[in-house]
Amino acid sequence: MELLLQQLFIVLGLLFCLRLALKCLGFSKYLFPRLWGVLPPSFFQSLGKWAVVTGAGDGIGKAYSIELANRGMNIVMISRTLEKMQRVAMEIEQTTGRNVKIIQADFTKNKIYEHIEECLKELEIGILVNNVGMLPSPHPCCFLTGPDNDESLINCNVTSAVKMTRIILKQMKQRRKGLILNISSAFGSFPCPLYAIYSASKAFVTTFSKALQAEYKSKGIIIQAVTPYGVSTPMTKNPSTNIITKSSRDFVRESLNHVAQGSETFGCIAHAALGCIINHIPLWVIHSTRVQEFCLHIINRKQNKE
Incomplete structure (x- = not known):
């Protein structure tokens, strides 16, 4: 019996060490991206002539539009904010010389x-960035306390990714190449109180991306969920940037270096490190009433100061 217990503990120890080694290996792609392969400068252009970016008028979508244009892509910007898109389009055309097409939706x-x-017909689309998204309310809150905009949020966060992917994946499959980046959130990696419907919508995006990658990776298509923590955007009320909260431009630049490194990425080393810490916090701690009350107290104090 004693020998059996020893063998059991040895096996458990080996499994723990193996799990830790795999975690370290996954983390190394952020620390040493060159070991995982450096994308050639022509990589993005080799996928097709055009990149389509949803929610392109501001924040992360604007940053993807500018950065992909800097890397040689013509850009299709899709958003409801026409004036913002026109300003970004002018900036892209003047600084990069690339073509920009605007679709208001x-x-x-x-x-x-x-x-x-209909607007995308005849375009050779190599990249799709499903970025458009919304929060149910400006600040974290309990489900029944927030506004009743469930249909709008699901359409924006979930339906948009499915519909846009269906439109563009067909031609990527025919050409046997393409890149689809679905901008999710680290809040979709666990059931997040005070962000219930947002967290659930982003969990869908992440799972959808991983399943599609399994289906289409043999067709030469990369489909990746990008799951950041803090990025300073108008949707998040433009918080000050720091070691964790990245500017949209900095986050996008770094995340594009990891597009060929798996079906999911945090996008940057700071968020990967934060993810390692949060993923080891027991879910019962995050879900405890005291933690939620503390978070709401901090939020209320911040709102009162504003």
Whole structure:
């Protein structure tokens, strides 16, 4: 019996060490990206002539539009904010010389995709960035306390990714190449109180991306969920940047270095490190009433100061 217990503990110890080694190996892609392969400068252009970015008028979508243009792509910007897109388009055309096409569409609505598909006809699309998204309320809150905008949020966060992927994946499959980046959130990696519907919508995006990558990786197509923590954008009320909270431009630049490194990425080393810490916190701690009350107290104090 004693020998059996010794063998059991040895096996458990080996499994723990193996799990730790795999974690370290995964983390090394952020520390030593060159060991995982450096993308050639022509990589993005080799996928196709055009990149389509949703929610492109501001924040992360704007940053992807500018950065992909800097890397040689023509850009299709899709958003409901026409004036913002026009300003970004002018900046891209003047600084990079790339072509920009603008499509105005409100992703909280469902009757937009036929128009979008018609506008994208005849374009050789190599990259799709499903970035558009929304929070149910400006600040974290309990489900019943927040506004009743569930349909708009699901259309924007979930339906948009599915519909846009269906439109563009067809031609990528025919050409046997393409890149789809689905901008999710680290809050989708666990059931996050005070962000219940947002967390659930992003969990869908991450799972959807991973399943599609398994289906289409043999067709030469990369489909990746990007799951950041803090990024300073208008949606998050533009918080000050620091070691964790990245500017949109810095986050996008770093995340594009990891597009060929698996079906999910935190996008940057700081968020990967934070993810390692949070993933080891027991879920019962995060879900405890005291933690939620403390978070709401901090939020209320911040709102009162504002």
